[in-house]
Amino acid sequence: MDAPESKSAGNTSPQPYLNPYLAGLLLGLTLLASFLILGAGLGASAGMARLAAFCQMCIAPEHVLSSEYFGGWGKSPLNYYLVFMLAGTFLGGFLSAWLSGRQQVRLERGTACAGATRAVLAIVGGVIAGFASRLAQGCTSGQALTGSALLLTGSLVYLCCVFAGGYAAAWFFRSQWHD
Amino acid sequence: MIDTFFSLDALGSPIALFISLLIGLGFGLSLEQAGFGSSRRLAGIFYFRDMTVLKVMFTAVLTAMLGLSWLLAAGLIKLDSINLLETIYGAQIIGGLLLGIGFVMGGWCPGTAAVGLASGSLDALLFLFGAMGGAVIFNEWYPRLAEYVNWGNQGVLFVYDTLGTTRPVFALAFTAVGVAAFWGSEFLEEYVGTGNLRRHAPVLVVVSIGLLLSAGGLFVTPASPTPGSGHVASFAQVRPGSASISSSDQALLETIETAADHIEPEELADRLMAGDAGLYLVDVRSPAEYAAYHLPGAVNLSLPDLPTALAARRNQGTIVLYSNGMTHPAQARDVLQRQGYQNVYLLTEGLVGFLDRCLKPASVRATVLSDAELKRINAWRSFFLQAAPLPAAASQRGREPDRPSSEGQAVIWPSAVKPEVALPGLVSTAWLADNLGKPGVKVLDLRPQPEYNRGHLPGAVSLQVESLRGMSAGVPSMLLPSSMIVQHFSQLGLRADDIVILIHGEKLHDATLVGMAFDRIQHRYWGILDGGHALWLAEKRPLTRDLPQVQPVSRPPVEESDRFTVTSEQVLRSVRQQDSVIVDVRPVVNFLGTESDEARAGHIPGAVNRPYTEEVVTSSDGVVRFRSRQDLASAWSALGVRPRSENPSPNDGRSTEKPVIVHCRTGHQASQAYFLLNYILGFRDILWYDGGWTEWASRPDLPLATGTPSESGN
Numbered sequence: 001m002d003a004p005e006s007k008s009a010g011n012t013s014p015q016p017y018l019n020p021y022l023a024g025l026l027l028g029l030t031l032l033a034s035f036l037i038l039g040a041g042l043g044a045s046a047g048m049a050r051l052a053a054f055c056q057m058c059i060a061p062e063h064v065l066s067s068e069y070f071g072g073w074g075k076s077p078l079n080y081y082l083v084f085m086l087a088g089t090f091l092g093g094f095l096s097a098w099l100s101g102r103q104q105v106r107l108e109r110g111t112a113c114a115g116a117t118r119a120v121l122a123i124v125g126g127v128i129a130g131f132a133s134r135l136a137q138g139c140t141s142g143q144a145l146t147g148s149a150l151l152l153t154g155s156l157v158y159l160c161c162v163f164a165g166g167y168a169a170a171w172f173f174r175s176q177w178h179d
Numbered sequence: 180m181i182d183t184f185f186s187l188d189a190l191g192s193p194i195a196l197f198i199s200l201l202i203g204l205g206f207g208l209s210l211e212q213a214g215f216g217s218s219r220r221l222a223g224i225f226y227f228r229d230m231t232v233l234k235v236m237f238t239a240v241l242t243a244m245l246g247l248s249w250l251l252a253a254g255l256i257k258l259d260s261i262n263l264l265e266t267i268y269g270a271q272i273i274g275g276l277l278l279g280i281g282f283v284m285g286g287w288c289p290g291t292a293a294v295g296l297a298s299g300s301l302d303a304l305l306f307l308f309g310a311m312g313g314a315v316i317f318n319e320w321y322p323r324l325a326e327y328v329n330w331g332n333q334g335v336l337f338v339y340d341t342l343g344t345t346r347p348v349f350a351l352a353f354t355a356v357g358v359a360a361f362w363g364s365e366f367l368e369e370y371v372g373t374g375n376l377r378r379h380a381p382v383l384v385v386v387s388i389g390l391l392l393s394a395g396g397l398f399v400t401p402a403s404p405t406p407g408s409g410h411v412a413s414f415a416q417v418r419p420g421s422a423s424i425s426s427s428d429q430a431l432l433e434t435i436e437t438a439a440d441h442i443e444p445e446e447l448a449d450r451l452m453a454g455d456a457g458l459y460l461v462d463v464r465s466p467a468e469y470a471a472y473h474l475p476g477a478v479n480l481s482l483p484d485l486p487t488a489l490a491a492r493r494n495q496g497t498i499v500l501y502s503n504g505m506t507h508p509a510q511a512r513d514v515l516q517r518q519g520y521q522n523v524y525l526l527t528e529g530l531v532g533f534l535d536r537c538l539k540p541a542s543v544r545a546t547v548l549s550d551a552e553l554k555r556i557n558a559w560r561s562f563f564l565q566a567a568p569l570p571a572a573a574s575q576r577g578r579e580p581d582r583p584s585s586e587g588q589a590v591i592w593p594s595a596v597k598p599e600v601a602l603p604g605l606v607s608t609a610w611l612a613d614n615l616g617k618p619g620v621k622v623l624d625l626r627p628q629p630e631y632n633r634g635h636l637p638g639a640v641s642l643q644v645e646s647l648r649g650m651s652a653g654v655p656s657m658l659l660p661s662s663m664i665v666q667h668f669s670q671l672g673l674r675a676d677d678i679v680i681l682i683h684g685e686k687l688h689d690a691t692l693v694g695m696a697f698d699r700i701q702h703r704y705w706g707i708l709d710g711g712h713a714l715w716l717a718e719k720r721p722l723t724r725d726l727p728q729v730q731p732v733s734r735p736p737v738e739e740s741d742r743f744t745v746t747s748e749q750v751l752r753s754v755r756q757q758d759s760v761i762v763d764v765r766p767v768v769n770f771l772g773t774e775s776d777e778a779r780a781g782h783i784p785g786a787v788n789r790p791y792t793e794e795v796v797t798s799s800d801g802v803v804r805f806r807s808r809q810d811l812a813s814a815w816s817a818l819g820v821r822p823r824s825e826n827p828s829p830n831d832g833r834s835t836e837k838p839v840i841v842h843c844r845t846g847h848q849a850s851q852a853y854f855l856l857n858y859i860l861g862f863r864d865i866l867w868y869d870g871g872w873t874e875w876a877s878r879p880d881l882p883l884a885t886g887t888p889s890e891s892g893n
Contacts, residue, residue, distance in 0.1 A: 021379070024239045029246070038195060038202065039262060040184075042206050044290035066751050087200060096212055096294075100211070102298050103297075106301065107300075108286065118302060124285070125280075126307060127316065132278035135274040135328065139289045140278070140289070152335070156338050158272075162278050167225055
């Protein structure tokens with residue numbers, strides 16, 4: 001299970017993933033560094049929402065600026081530390097995948113699952129997650145990971161709810177991973 | 180002590196943005212190395228095939244949590260240097276459940292999808308498009324959701340406080356659960372046949388021992404309070420054993436002598452804010468006083484009831500007694516100590532001292548404060564002043580900006596001088612003549628320099644209004660930020676507790692604009708000479724050409740932001756929601772859009788017009804004064820600026836039916852409306868759009884209207 005799922009067609013065989021506990025340690029130290037230097041934890045969904053606000057602003061600037069939630073971010077929503085962090089996350093992932101020979105264009109799914117089904121589920125899942133992370137002011141990174149490390153009550157409740165929601169819905173979407 | 184970018188309010192600085200990028204780099208690298216660039220692997224946890232998500236996340240949470248706990252214990256960082264997310268039960272429960280569903284459906288969460296995309300996953304790209312769409316939907320629905328998003332908001336809440344325990348106890352329990360979950364996951368994976376226990380075991384043994392030792396070690400750090408003993412030990416003044424000797428009078432006297440029986444207001448404030456569960460706060464004043472105001476969490480007990488009511492808490496936790504002063508609680512403490520209580524403390528200087536030492540605004544303090552002290556005071560103020568309104572007597576000392584107080588209330592003035600009206604407000608020429616030259620009374624002459632040079636009030640210092648304004652974020656003629664105003668007034672020799680009287684010439688709104696500057700820096704005692712220089716001259720009161728000696732003073736720094744200035748974004752929001760009365764005080768021709776000095780002509784949609792010239796009358800000898808209070812009240816009432824019906828009391832900060840935003844072209848004329856609404860009509864929550872038509876007209880993206888508003892009077 002420590003080998004990547006995709007059938008590698010590349011010239012270099014992908015390296016195995018890092019031991020999960022060492023990866024966790026690395027992630028924890030990154031989070032700690034963020035606390036100590038920035039005074040804020042990690043985050044991904046805020047950067048994404050600001051990217052969304054930026055894209056929408058290219059189409060309908062007046063509408064976005066006058067909207068209550070996006071409008072509060074002003075005319076340049078991308079000028080925010082979490083946007084830069086998201087860019088860094090992408091670059092870090094890119095670098096790591098490239099160095100480990102894991103970069104491959106693919107649509108991950110079980111062999112028994114149609115590509116279109118998987119695509120629709122990915123989009124709809126994204127919509128739900130994007131909405132939820134604005135409602136709760138954070139996603140797995142900003143709330144569950146960061147808030148739990150700070151021992152904040154609400155973030156720990158959130159973390160439990162993420163898994164509760166996930167396990168409750170898992171049965172309905174199991175077919176997309178069937179081989 | 181580490182200063183974070185958050186604590187310095189510099190998260191938006193270029194260097195912080197660059198560091199965010201680097202931290203993101205580490206974040207992405209960790210996630211990718213963990214295998215989170217694969218949705219199949221991520222989703223595995225929901226089918227008990229692959230527990231990597233749990234292992235990585237829990238290890239990361241524990242690593243960061245324990246690392247932070249150690250640094251906190253070592254005093255290297257403070258929790259308030261970190262952005263702490265509020266606990267909002269409604270949004271977090273619903274949001275968590277939804278995110279879980281989205282996670283298992285899409286196979287990603289936002290952070291991992293970024294990494295998935297970077298490693299070439301097309302489903303990650305689709306998920307990200309979806310997530311951006313979800314954010315857009317949230318924004319579009321926000322007006323309908325707004326009233327629910329804060330449901331169950333508890334503020335910043337630590338789980339160990341919620342559970343009534345301490346950080347080390349919870350940290351150890353949490354770590355133990357984590358370690359158990361790691362081993363459970365490994366055996367589960369073995370059981371379903373996906374496991375790799377043999378390969379993971381050596382690292383897991385080391386990680387388990389390391390985490391548990393690190394959590395256990397928190398109990399032996401000096402700063403970590405353990406239940407029972409820790410609360411007493413954290414009192415700086417307590418000497419070992421001094422509070423635990425017998426109840427003999429000799430010991431009691433020694434305790435008093437060393438002040439070991441006191442708790443300082445600052446320490447009490449910090450512990451109340453931290454939600455210290457071991458603290459039992461007793462207010463021994465009368466029920467009426469208690470009902471009017473008490474410290475959060477305090478219980479009201481009368482002195483005779485104390486021994487019975489406190490019996491269960493004898494030597495359990497920390498009992499703090501307080502009254503207005505110290506005499507009554509001290510007597511009560513003596514009685515309790517004779518009964519064997521060793522955990523009873525007095526609040527040093529009582530409630531009065533608490534208000535003075537913790538809640539008095541930084542701007543009216545005599546000493547210069549360090550940034551750290553300023554931050555601490557502002558944190559106390561936002562915590563305790565939001566928790567409950569202060570009593571009338573206390574608000575005179577502790578709150579800003581000052582409300583016009585009703586007559587008969589004792590106002591504690593900074594010096595022997597006592598104005599006949601509450602400040603800020605209008606003062607009469609007779610009062611100024613009586614008090615001119617007294618220490619603590621300063622006069623600023625706002626007329627043009629040549630007129631000042633021809634003759635001014637003895638001791639009056641010249642100030643040109645425009646020197647308080649400048650370009651801000653591309654908008655001209657904005658009132659300067661607090662720090663620059665403070666610097667300016669320091670140079671003019673104005674102390675934080677001086678009474679400053681403003682003298683205007685033809686433009687009354689020069690004085691009200693300077694008043695905005697005083698309000699912005701929370702300088703409490705300022706007034707406008709009723710009738711201005713012209714009336715003083717007409718009454719043939721003394722004038723001089725002598726230039727006064729000005730001794731620069733140092734003033735404490737103040738909060739950068741004020742509570743009354745609004746931005747164009749906030750105005751726009753009010754326009755959309757139609758929840759405010761927007762009053763444009765420019766001349767009618769500018770309002771209608773038939774004449775304009777700016778790029779676009781017209782007015783803010785929904786605004787009503789009340790030209791600033793309507794507020795004043797000018798007599799034949801050039802004396803400019805406000806119209807009578809009745810005239811002003813009825814005129815503004817017709818505009819829709821009325822007191823709330825359930826709050827008909829004419830004094831002491833009435834609320835208006837709707838929030839009021841006043842503006843003009845540059846903020847200058849509108850300051851006059853702000854003054855009269857606040858300090859003559861006594862309304863609270865009046866907002867000032869300083870950017871005004873200059874900014875609004877320059878922004879083609881902002882809507883405008885011309886002609887007469889269809890719905891008048893609002």
